[in-house]
Amino acid sequence: GPKILAIANQKGGVGKTTTAINLATAMAAVKKKVLVIDMDPQGNASTGLGIDQSQRTVSTYEVLMGEAKLAQAICPSSVPDLSVVPSGVDLAGAELELVEMSNREFRLQQALAEGLDRFDYVLIDCPPALGLLTLNALVAADEVVVPLQCEFFALEGISHLVKTIERVKGALNPRLDIQGIVLTMFDRRNNLSTMVENDVRAYFGAKVYKTVIPRNVRVSEAPSHGKPVLLYDFRSTGAQAYVHLAGEVLRRDREV
Amino acid sequence: GPKILAIANQKGGVGKTTTAINLATAMAAVKKKVLVIDMDPQGNASTGLGIDQSQRTVSTYEVLMGEAKLAQAICPSSVPDLSVVPSGVDLAGAELELVEMSNREFRLQQALAEGLDRFDYVLIDCPPALGLLTLNALVAADEVVVPLQCEFFALEGISHLVKTIERVKGALNPRLDIQGIVLTMFDRRNNLSTMVENDVRAYFGAKVYKTVIPRNVRVSEAPSHGKPVLLYDFRSTGAQAYVHLAGEVLRRDREV
Ligand SMILES: Nc1ncnc2c1ncn2[C@@H]1O[C@H](COP(=O)(O)OP(=O)(O)OP(=O)(O)O)[C@@H](O)[C@H]1O
Ligand SMILES: Nc1ncnc2c1ncn2[C@@H]1O[C@H](COP(=O)(O)OP(=O)(O)OP(=O)(O)O)[C@@H](O)[C@H]1O
Ligand SMILES: [Mg+2]
Numbered sequence: 001g002p003k004i005l006a007i008a009n010q011k012g013g014v015g016k017t018t019t020a021i022n023l024a025t026a027m028a029a030v031k032k033k034v035l036v037i038d039m040d041p042q043g044n045a046s047t048g049l050g051i052d053q054s055q056r057t058v059s060t061y062e063v064l065m066g067e068a069k070l071a072q073a074i075c076p077s078s079v080p081d082l083s084v085v086p087s088g089v090d091l092a093g094a095e096l097e098l099v100e101m102s103n104r105e106f107r108l109q110q111a112l113a114e115g116l117d118r119f120d121y122v123l124i125d126c127p128p129a130l131g132l133l134t135l136n137a138l139v140a141a142d143e144v145v146v147p148l149q150c151e152f153f154a155l156e157g158i159s160h161l162v163k164t165i166e167r168v169k170g171a172l173n174p175r176l177d178i179q180g181i182v183l184t185m186f187d188r189r190n191n192l193s194t195m196v197e198n199d200v201r202a203y204f205g206a207k208v209y210k211t212v213i214p215r216n217v218r219v220s221e222a223p224s225h226g227k228p229v230l231l232y233d234f235r236s237t238g239a240q241a242y243v244h245l246a247g248e249v250l251r252r253d254r255e256v
Numbered sequence: 257g258p259k260i261l262a263i264a265n266q267k268g269g270v271g272k273t274t275t276a277i278n279l280a281t282a283m284a285a286v287k288k289k290v291l292v293i294d295m296d297p298q299g300n301a302s303t304g305l306g307i308d309q310s311q312r313t314v315s316t317y318e319v320l321m322g323e324a325k326l327a328q329a330i331c332p333s334s335v336p337d338l339s340v341v342p343s344g345v346d347l348a349g350a351e352l353e354l355v356e357m358s359n360r361e362f363r364l365q366q367a368l369a370e371g372l373d374r375f376d377y378v379l380i381d382c383p384p385a386l387g388l389l390t391l392n393a394l395v396a397a398d399e400v401v402v403p404l405q406c407e408f409f410a411l412e413g414i415s416h417l418v419k420t421i422e423r424v425k426g427a428l429n430p431r432l433d434i435q436g437i438v439l440t441m442f443d444r445r446n447n448l449s450t451m452v453e454n455d456v457r458a459y460f461g462a463k464v465y466k467t468v469i470p471r472n473v474r475v476s477e478a479p480s481h482g483k484p485v486l487l488y489d490f491r492s493t494g495a496q497a498y499v500h501l502a503g504e505v506l507r508r509d510r511e512v
């Protein structure tokens with residue numbers, strides 16, 4: 001079956017969705033068959049991949065609740081070789097509904113047990129929290145890619161995320177590991193970015209990808225056109241950084 | 257009693273904490289007695305106001321669970337006339353614990369029924385979700401201040417937030433209203449910011465504050481010194497914008 005990567009960090013606005021969209025697109029560009037699962041009720045990954053509201057009638061919500069098979073929720077995106085399980089409005093209520101359900105942390109893992117044969121990679125975009133939606137993603141995943149914004153507040157939560165991943169590995173999913181940490185929105189005009197990079201590399205060492213994603217306005221413009229930045233402006237520094245990141249992610253996968 | 261303002265938006269990284277810290281500081285600077293309640297398990301507001309980990313033994317968690325009175329959780333900040341109810345590590349588990357409790361949306365409102373006499377304003381910093389922690393803040397609040405980042409993804413969730421506030425007003429807290437929407441991280445080099453501002457003012461009209469918070473590196477550096485930007489660099493464009501915002505918030509409060 002495919003390799004399943006959760007894109008997770010409970011800190012908000014650090015580039016989870018942007019990384020899920022553009023890493024997936026860069027992998028599809030080198031002929032990998034990729035599925036993006038949008039676990040965030042905000043549905044930004046679905047929008048950024050050009051999925052219309054009308055195509056979201058069967059979504060991650062129905063898959064989690066066991067009301068639809070995975071295959072019924074998969075729809076094509078604006079990118080060849082890239083499919084999406086979109087998020088729907090009902091997903092906002094899923095967190096509370098899951099609490100009362102049996103196997104509440106395993107619902108996504110169970111749903112992914114079939115229907116994935118034609119994919120090489122699955123990327124799961126997580127919401128900014130460590131609740132049951134993110135826990136479902138961590139239980140279903142083989143590895144975690146952690147976007148880390150080059151800001152002071154973003155550093156503060158990272159040890160809590162690492163502890164949570166270790167707890168999930170110990171209790172629910174023994175194969176789970178952090179594949180890597182990707183520094184995002186790096187601004188070379190700003191000392192804070194360099195300070196954060198030095199701190200993170202000193203603490204996490206080789207876990208940190210060499211590729212650093214720069215702050216680049218083309219990246220934030222692309223979603224308003226329903227396209228990944230690789231399609232919107234391939235030559236931009238942001239798009240090129242995601243191409244390099246995909247190379248690193250694929251290489252680390254082979255080394256395992 | 258004091259006026260209670262929830263600083264809320266489920267989109268992550270839009271400037272909720274930065275607005276809570278600096279709006280509170282600007283109000284304290286004009287002799288208002290202000291309390292900041294940190295409802296976010298990440299604890300960024302507590303850190304940005306200089307609250308040491310050792311001072312967080314009694315936190316928002318104990319207040320919500322009824323294990324401590326509000327007065328026991330209040331501690332002084334690095335700013336005169338500004339106190340804080342800090343967030344603690346236990347708050348991360350509160351969301352799940354609250355589900356099983358009676359009056360689960362009213363716990364904060366009940367806890368704030370006493371112990372607030374000496375304050376003019378209470379600002380509640382919310383996590384990036386519309387779960388039970390944010391619902392508690394919306395039920396306890398008189399008004400909501402909504403930070404809105406000048407980015408495309410940030411626009412996408414705003415109608416869901418407005419609907420949620422209306423539902424809370426209809427079912428749980430009839431006095432709740434949006435006091436205003438504040439545009440944050442505005443970058444005049446970037447057309448996207450201007451596009452978002454035009455859209456938001458066209459749609460929300462007078463609800464949008466005239467003050468726009470610019471993207472300003474001094475704002476993001478301040479938390480690493482445990483200080484609000486008003487204390488870290490009062491002359492910066494970011495600090496000055498928060499001073500103007502406080503003027504607008506105080507004027508709107510008097511007009512009610
Ligand atoms: N490298 C970049 N350069 C410029 N803007 C960026 C970059 N990466 C992300 N952004 C913008 O920053 C904002 C936050 O990014 P994004 O929404 O991907 O973060 P997130 O972690 O998914 O947020 P949330 O926690 O709400 O899910 C978005 O508006 C996005 O367009
Ligand atoms: N006006 C600004 N200029 C520059 N940086 C800013 C500005 N406002 C906020 N920031 C930075 O942007 C990041 C996100 O802001 P902040 O943490 O306040 O958002 P938030 O909505 O509270 O995030 P979360 O959803 O995780 O709670 C922080 O690193 C902060 O320092
Ligand atoms: Mg996201």
Ligand SMILES: [Mg+2]
Nearest residue numbers: 272273296300
């Ligand atoms: Mg915050």
